[in-house]
Amino acid sequence: MDKISKPSVSPNPVILQSEGLLKYILETSVYPREEETLKELRNATTNHPLGFMGTAPDAGQLMVLFLKLLNAKKTIEVGVFTGYSLLLTALNIPHDGKITAVDPDRKAYELGIPFIKKAGLLHKIDYIESPALPVLDKLLEDPANEGTFDFAFVDADKNNYWNYHERLIKLIKIGGIVAYDNTLWGGTVALPEIAVLESKREWRRSTLAFNKAISNDSRLEIAHVSIGDGLTICRRVS
Ligand SMILES: C[S@@+](CC[C@H](N)C(=O)[O-])C[C@H]1O[C@@H](n2cnc3c(N)ncnc32)[C@H](O)[C@@H]1O
Numbered sequence: 410m411d412k413i414s415k416p417s418v419s420p421n422p423v424i425l426q427s428e429g430l431l432k433y434i435l436e437t438s439v440y441p442r443e444e445e446t447l448k449e450l451r452n453a454t455t456n457h458p459l460g461f462m463g464t465a466p467d468a469g470q471l472m473v474l475f476l477k478l479l480n481a482k483k484t485i486e487v488g489v490f491t492g493y494s495l496l497l498t499a500l501n502i503p504h505d506g507k508i509t510a511v512d513p514d515r516k517a518y519e520l521g522i523p524f525i526k527k528a529g530l531l532h533k534i535d536y537i538e539s540p541a542l543p544v545l546d547k548l549l550e551d552p553a554n555e556g557t558f559d560f561a562f563v564d565a566d567k568n569n570y571w572n573y574h575e576r577l578i579k580l581i582k583i584g585g586i587v588a589y590d591n592t593l594w595g596g597t598v599a600l601p602e603i604a605v606l607e608s609k610r611e612w613r614r615s616t617l618a619f620n621k622a623i624s625n626d627s628r629l630e631i632a633h634v635s636i637g638d639g640l641t642i643c644r645r646v647s
């Protein structure tokens with residue numbers, strides 16, 4: 410049956426219409442260029458019961474391009490899990506770059522730490538075991554933090570994306586980028602609610618509202634890209 414008309418979504422959705430096409434992209438352009446420790450971390454994450462949550466490697470490759478284009482040095486990550494996107498960021502910022510990485514699930518991060526250590530990149534990471542909102546609020550208590558971050562990546566609780574956005578837009582410098590993962594939420598954003606698994610409905614509604622609000626946010630230039638589970642790339646312009 411065609412993916413679009415399926416009445417429910419799998420936990421690891423293929424937004425592209427053809428799984429074969431995604432396989433082709435991954436095998437031709439992504440996996441051959443994926444750094445070795447990153448590949449090892451991704452493979453180790455498949456043993457985690459929630460391993461499907463790791464950032465899609467093709468979306469990761471696009472993130473690398475932005476990190477490099479921005480010459481990003483100071484970044485924030487909301488939603489670390491085992492650390493695929495975190496290690497990817499650490500690999501692509503300079504030696505004295507810093508990532509503030511926030512996640513309440515330290516246990517998942519511990520799976521990734523040996524790979525980050527093997528890559529010699531733990532010194533770039535300030536891991537904060539916490540929900541992200543109070544951490545962002547604390548950063549904003551010091552006006553010196555405003556407009557200082559080059560890049561932020563959000564891949565966490567989808568119902569809080571707008572709350573993160575309101576804070577991150579102040580922390581990111583003009584010209585900097587905030588990227589949000591899962592903004593197509595398994596393709597459910599284009600389905601009637603009745604066709605969506607009940608467990609996915611609340612975050613589908615949050616994602617729909619978030620996508621609309623981002624599209625109306627005049628402080629940004631955006632691209633809503635159908636890669637991975639949907640990636641919205643926002644450049645702060647004012
Ligand atoms: C999809 S996973 C992140 C995947 C990660 N980017 C990667 O590449 O592996 C979502 C993560 O968000 C975290 N999370 C959930 N609620 C959060 C919150 N309020 N603040 C920060 N992180 C949160 C979860 O603990 C989980 O590890």
Ligand SMILES: O=c1cc(-c2ccc(O)cc2)oc2c(O)c(O)ccc12
Nearest residue numbers: 420461462463564565566567591638
């Ligand atoms: O199915 C999911 C679930 C999540 C998820 C669950 C609980 C949290 O506290 C945060 C996120 O994240 C996902 C994800 O990032 C993804 O790419 C695919 C599926 C899921």
